Amino acid sequence: MASAHTHQNFRPIAASGVSSHKLSTTRPTRLHFPPRSFKLRSIAVKTNQNLKWAVRLSLVDQSSPPQSTVDVEWLVGFLYDDLPHLFDDQGIDRTAYDEQVKFRDPITKHDTISGYLFNISMLKMVFRPDYQLHWVKQTGPYEITTRWTMVMKFMLLPWKPELVFTGTSVMGINPETGKFCSHLDLWDSIKNNDYFSLEGFLDVLKQLRIYKTPDLETPKYQILKRTANYEVRRYSPFIVVETNGDKLSGSTGFNDVAGYIFGKNSKTEKIPMTTPVFTQAYDNELKKVSIQIVLPLDKDMSSLPDPNQETLDLRKVEGGIAAVLKFSGKPIEDIVREKEKELRTSLIRDGLRPKIGCLLARYNDPSRTWSFIMRNEVLIWLEEFSLDS
Numbered sequence: 001m002a003s004a005h006t007h008q009n010f011r012p013i014a015a016s017g018v019s020s021h022k023l024s025t026t027r028p029t030r031l032h033f034p035p036r037s038f039k040l041r042s043i044a045v046k047t048n049q050n051l052k053w054a055v056r057l058s059l060v061d062q063s064s065p066p067q068s069t070v071d072v073e074w075l076v077g078f079l080y081d082d083l084p085h086l087f088d089d090q091g092i093d094r095t096a097y098d099e100q101v102k103f104r105d106p107i108t109k110h111d112t113i114s115g116y117l118f119n120i121s122m123l124k125m126v127f128r129p130d131y132q133l134h135w136v137k138q139t140g141p142y143e144i145t146t147r148w149t150m151v152m153k154f155m156l157l158p159w160k161p162e163l164v165f166t167g168t169s170v171m172g173i174n175p176e177t178g179k180f181c182s183h184l185d186l187w188d189s190i191k192n193n194d195y196f197s198l199e200g201f202l203d204v205l206k207q208l209r210i211y212k213t214p215d216l217e218t219p220k221y222q223i224l225k226r227t228a229n230y231e232v233r234r235y236s237p238f239i240v241v242e243t244n245g246d247k248l249s250g251s252t253g254f255n256d257v258a259g260y261i262f263g264k265n266s267k268t269e270k271i272p273m274t275t276p277v278f279t280q281a282y283d284n285e286l287k288k289v290s291i292q293i294v295l296p297l298d299k300d301m302s303s304l305p306d307p308n309q310e311t312l313d314l315r316k317v318e319g320g321i322a323a324v325l326k327f328s329g330k331p332i333e334d335i336v337r338e339k340e341k342e343l344r345t346s347l348i349r350d351g352l353r354p355k356i357g358c359l360l361a362r363y364n365d366p367s368r369t370w371s372f373i374m375r376n377e378v379l380i381w382l383e384e385f386s387l388d389s
Contacts, residue, residue, distance in 0.1 A: 068175045072138050075173065079136045079146060086131045087124050091117075098174055098181045105185035106193050106200030116183070127152035127163070132222065134387050142173040147387055149223050154208060163207040165189065166226045189228050203228075211328065211375040213363055216275040219294055224321070224387055229346045231326070232385060235319040238294050239301065240278065243311050245291035248279050248340075248360045249333040253291040253311075260307050261293060267305035272296050276361035276377070284356055286337060321385040323347050323354065324377050331376045336360050339378045353383035 075096075082092050094113050103110040103119070110116045123129050132149040139145040145168050152163045165187055172182035190199045221233040241260045246252040254277065261271040278292040295304065295314075304314055325343040329335065340358045347354045363375040 068142075070142065070173060070175055070178045072142070072144065072173065075178075076136050076138055076144055079144065079171075080133070083133050083136075083146065083148075084131070086120065087129045091120070096179055098177060098179045101180060102182040104183070104195050106187055106190060106195060106197035107204065109195045123152070126156060127154055134224070139170070142175055144171045144173065145169065146171070149225075151223060157208065159210045159212075161208045161210065163204065164223055164226045164231065166223065189226050209328075210373045211326070212369055212373040213375050214275050214365075216273055217294075217296055218275055218363075220297065221322075224385070227346075227350070229325065230343055231324045232382070233322050233324055235317075235322055237316060237319040238297065239299060239304070239314060239316050240292040240294055241307065242280075242290045242292040242313055242315060243309075245279050245289040247289055247333055248281055248286055248336045248358075249331050250279065250289070251291070256309060256312060257291060257293045260309075260312055261295070264308050265305035266308065269305050271299070276363040276375075278359050278361055280357065280359045282357045286340065286358065321382045322359075322379045323352065323382055324379050326375065326377050328372055328374050328376065330366065330371045330374065331360060331362060336376075336378065340380070343378055343380055347380065347382070352385065355381040355383060357381075 078096065082096065086092055094117060097113045097116070099113055100111060101113050101116060103116045108119060110119055129150050129152040132151075134147040134149065136144060136146045147166075147168050149164070149166045152165075153160045154163060166189070167185060167187040170182075170184045170186070171180050173179070174181040186193045187200060187203070189203050190197060192199045219238040220236040223231055223233055225232040241257050243253040243256050261273060263270045265271075274294045274296060276294070278294070280290050280292060282288045282290075301314060301316060307314065323343060323346075325339055325346075327335075327339055343358075344354050357380075359379040361377040361379060363377075364373075366374070
């Protein structure tokens with residue numbers, strides 16, 4: 001299969017640094033609260049990811065809230081239940097929104113719930129989006145913030161490029177109706193999140209380029225965050241067959257690990273090919289290297305045949321959080337090392353803690369793929385990562 005993303009919506013776990021909330025099992029036909037006086041205003045908010053000012057349109061004044069019966073905690077639980085249906089046949093509950101709700105993202109704006117729902121329908125038709133909700137929390141007296149990942153395939157282009165957006169949505173609550181009156185999306189990948197953002201438009205365009213990913217099984221991962229320079233992914237465990245290599249961009253040892261899956265094992269069992277081929281460096285100098293082929297996900301250590309060669313090992317990779325930099329072209333050693341340095345520098349600058357070493361993931365057969373559409377990735381495992389902001 002060409003895509004290995006895992007697409008589940010989940011409540012936060014303890015490791016993520018946020019608390020979970022209980023879902024409401026009954027969906028209301030109408031959200032209504034006693035009338036209260038309130039005012040709307042524009043608020044300038046500082047976004048954590050870029051330290052620049054973005055304009056939040058028509059949000060409720062959060063500074064001195066009147067007494068209200070709005071149950072914001074219940075609305076948090078409601079969004080946990082409702083937002084996963086954003087792009088499925090059920091859809092979101094429109095009765096939870098004011099008719100004149102203000103929706104803004106860097107390249108789109110609508111001033112009615114009908115316009116917002118039309119935009120959702122268009123995205124479903126053209127992009128086939130997969131929306132993954134990470135968390136929902138109250139961030140003001142009449143404000144709720146959500147964090148999400150959206151992975152889309154642009155179906156109108158022959159190569160169906162994958163577009164990834166991650167970020168937060170700031171949702172204002174109308175104290176008079178108890179409904180959402182504003183919805184502002186902030187993308188992690190750009191600095192200027194104001195509408196209309198040329199930076200946001202260019203961020204969309206650059207993701208339309210061709211990367212050739214073979215239609216083979218790959219390790220499963222979920223994209224947690226996409227910045228301008230890298231992705232942060234949560235990898236599920238997987239098993240590799242590996243042997244010593246010579247350098248990150250080298251192919252020494254490949255014939256041995258490939259021979260294992262082609263039947264040179266204790267059971268002469270042929271094992272389906274996967275992608276990518278990994279080379280992993282374990283030291284700061286990137287000189288101690290192994291070359292690895294990922295084994296199919298339906299295999300486990302007890303069912304796999306033993307290697308015939310003593311130089312081969314089977315190893316379970318426990319998975320974890322990795323930062324990933326994608327690039328095309330032939331992955332020669334100087335370029336790979338430059339990309340590793342670029343990624344590591346970005347991670348340290350952003351306050352993350354990269355582990356020693358890295359992996360090079362090569363997805364394509366170099367003898368059968370034009371270099372400009374090759375998909376290569378440098379991965380660095382992270383000591384820890386939180387989506388709490």
